[in-house]
Amino acid sequence: MRFAKAVTPPHQPESKMGFNLPAMRGAELPDLVSVDVQDLFPDIPDAIHNYGQDVAPVRKAAEDALANVDFSRIKATDSVNVLCSEHGFGMMGGTAYAEILKTIRDMVVEKTGATKIKLGFACGLNRVEALEILPEHGLDKHYEGQTFQFGPYDKGVPIDTEIGRLYGIGIAFKANKIIHVHYDDPRELHFHRLNGRAMKAFTMSYARLETRSVYHTQFPTQSANIVPRLIYESDFIQKKFAFSTTLSTSPAGVIGVEANNSLIELDKVLTERTLRNYGKLVKLFESLDECIVVIDGHRWLNYSHAGGMTSCNLFFGPQDYLDLDLNVTRKNQTSAVKAIVINYMWKQAFAMSEIPVISAQPSISRLFQRRGVEKQFYACEGLTEAMEKAYEVTDTRKVIVFDGTYGAINCSPELAEEFITKAPQVSEEVEQVHLPKWLKQRGLVPAH
Amino acid sequence: MLIVASVVAVEADKCIGCKACDRVCPTEAIITVNKLAVVEESACTGCNKCIEACMDHGAISRKRLEKPVWLRVDLESQPEEKVAELCAGARLHPAQSICPCTGTRAREVAVAILNGATTPAEVSIQTGVRGVCSMWCTSAVLRLLSAAGHSTESNPKNWRLYPDGVGPSIWSIPDSVADKYPEYRLRESRDALKSGDLELVGFPNIRQESE
Incomplete structure (x- = not known):
């Protein structure tokens, strides 16, 4: 088979934490090719925006979506916190997510006359992210300097729910009204199971570490989203909640913007779209039995993108997390990932205890050496050396690069061939078996 | 187990004694005494929460240890x-x-x-x-x-x-909540946990040690 050359991925953000940009991108590896996601699955919707392209269609989509929102919940005298998350800026360079945030402020001012509007930035791991991100997108200027960042250890505010007391971040909710600005890539399907995912931010982005711990460890994954649901439905939040907006994507790129005064209604739209738009790639990834993952995206090991899919979609084993009948047990946890090569990232999020980890640069090696959890860790001096080590410790030449790319997957010819060979059967199985089941389990189609 | 390769250090001339650091320290390694943050190095795990809490003043920075400390039990x-x-x-x-x-x-x-x-x-x-x-x-x-x-x-x-x-959990879910929100399969999860068909495993990438 002949394949297209690897596509140029989004630029990588510079770290203010002392991690160096790599000298060589993953896409520059010899023999690397790309597979267009719409060649794999032609029904993946076309994008209105991708990295580096004009952002005007996103602005138009946001204005159209917000035109259907009831702004009367916000009075001119109200203080308003527009709440966003670091994760949204990890998609296609963050330009589209930032444009939604700008549009929201402009329309709140226009429709309500409110002027006390702040942008609240939920950090993924630390506050430095705000310094890295907000100025890059001109958000500090657009919000006239009224921005703030917060993390899971900031002062809490109690939120009493039907299952007991939980804690939000005080400063996030220190306004008369809040607007929740979401994003919809398929990260962490293994946790939220796409069962109320749009609400998850209330137990993560805007929650204290105790509440995040409850969500993570005191509920099975198919049930855990009761926690954010009850926070969202608490009197405390409902008095403040104005509306929610989400960046809507497919593996090809941004396909639109959704907005709704009801987060539950918005969640239904988001859930159905994600199942339809990403379901086939989820199953295709699930079908892999071996590969080397190269992390070459932005900040996170888990959330770098390849064809719109996130790296964590590969780390958590070949299980159908979209099937709500699946009980995750400790007996069937294996992974197709035979080695992880880290070319760029500095947010690890969890230890890779069993999978060999190969760092391509010293500043990143220190991250892993500090924790010392990985049973096989190799520190290398560059991507070429790291790839040689990866080939040495595995028996595979199947390589996938998570470099932030939407629209295509940069990978080795061996993996590209496997993707193309398997795609037709995966497509048929998803259409005939899995998608109807996933939808039915979520009440999105009438029971037959 | 955690290998502590660096702890934190306070620059006295930049510290204003605001206590932002000791309000977040998980190990009480940094406390404010006479309007100055003081670090007990042996209690510091190098989590950097205090550095972030002090970002506006920049009074706290990392200090690399000559020899890393292993936090682990026998x-x-x-x-x-x-x-x-x-x-x-x-x-x-x-x-x-x-x-x-x-x-x-x-x-x-x-x-x-x-x-x-x-x-x-x-x-x-x-x-x-x-x-x-x-x-x-x-x-x-x-x-x-x-x-x-x-x-x-x-x-x-x-x-x-x-x-x-940290009180809410699948074990303490009221029946009224389970019945009100069937989409979260709370009764089913609770029953599966009781019967052993389901275990709460937070990190499925990390294979469990042999039992």
């Missing part, structure tokens, strides 16, 4: 049966990984408690747990302490921990 120091009993009281398996950042297992925390730790801070200093993000392990640590008879109180003067915020 698993042989307590009988397996006692460790298993304590873990069971907290609804945990001894081999269960409770912290994805440090790979700490329930048995390590149990041993720390059996060796004398009575507070979350003491557990952290012995094991390294809560030494990075704290967003996973906190409830498990509190459950293990509670199972050993140690209650954890919050301190209104700081926000290091809100122990009253």
Whole structure:
């Protein structure tokens, strides 16, 4: 088979934490090719925006979506916190997510006359992210300097729910009204199971570490989203909640913007779209039995993108997390990932205890050496050396690069061939078996 | 287990004594005395929360240790049966990984408690747990302490921990809530946990140790 050359991925953000940009991108590896996601699955919707392209269609989509929102919940005298998350800026360079945030402020001012509007930035791991991100997108200027960042250890505010007391971040909710600005890539399907995912931010982005711990460890994954649901439905939040907006994507790129005064209604739209738009790639990834993952995206090991899919979609084993009948047990946890090569990232999020980890640069090696959890860790001096080590410790030449790319997957010819060979059967199985089941389990189609 | 390669240091001339740092320190390693933040290096896990809390003033920075310190317990120091009993009281398996950042297992925390730790801070200093993000392990640590008879109180003067915020769990879900929200399969999950068909495993990438 002949394949297209690897596509140029989004630029990588510079770290203010002392991690160096790599000298060589993953896409520059010899023999690397790309597979267009719409060649794999032609029904993946076309994008209105991708990295580096004009952002005007996103602005138009946001204005159209917000035109259907009831702004009367916000009075001119109200203080308003527009709440966003670091994760949204990890998609296609963050330009589209930032444009939604700008549009929201402009329309709140226009429709309500409110002027006390702040942008609240939920950090993924630390506050430095705000310094890295907000100025890059001109958000500090657009919000006239009224921005703030917060993390899971900031002062809490109690939120009493039907299952007991939980804690939000005080400063996030220190306004008369809040607007929740979401994003919809398929990260962490293994946790939220796409069962109320749009609400998850209330137990993560805007929650204290105790509440995040409850969500993570005191509920099975198919049930855990009761926690954010009850926070969202608490009197405390409902008095403040104005509306929610989400960046809507497919593996090809941004396909639109959704907005709704009801987060539950918005969640239904988001859930159905994600199942339809990403379901086939989820199953295709699930079908892999071996590969080397190269992390070459932005900040996170888990959330770098390849064809719109996130790296964590590969780390958590070949299980159908979209099937709500699946009980995750400790007996069937294996992974197709035979080695992880880290070319760029500095947010690890969890230890890779069993999978060999190969760092391509010293500043990143220190991250892993500090924790010392990985049973096989190799520190290398560059991507070429790291790839040689990866080939040495595995028996595979199947390589996938998570470099932030939407629209295509940069990978080795061996993996590209496997993707193309398997795609037709995966497509048929998803259409005939899995998608109807996933939808039915979520009440999105009438029971037959 | 956590390898502490660096701790934090305070630049006295930049510190304004605002206490922002000691209000977030999970191990009480940094406290404000006479309007100056003071670091107890042996209690610092290098989690950097204080550095972030002080970002506006920049008075706290990393200080690399000449020799890294290993925060880990001697698993042989307590009988397996006692460790298993304590873990069971907290609804945990001894081999269960409770912290994805440090790979700490329930048995390590149990041993720390059996060796004398009575507070979350003491557990952290012995094991390294809560030494990075704290967003996973906190409830498990509190459950293990509670199972050993140690209650954890919050301190209104700081926000290091809100122990009253970890109560909700699948085991305590009221039937009324389970019935009201069938889409979350709460009854089914509870039954599956009781029957052993389902286990709460937070980190499915990390294969469990052989039992």
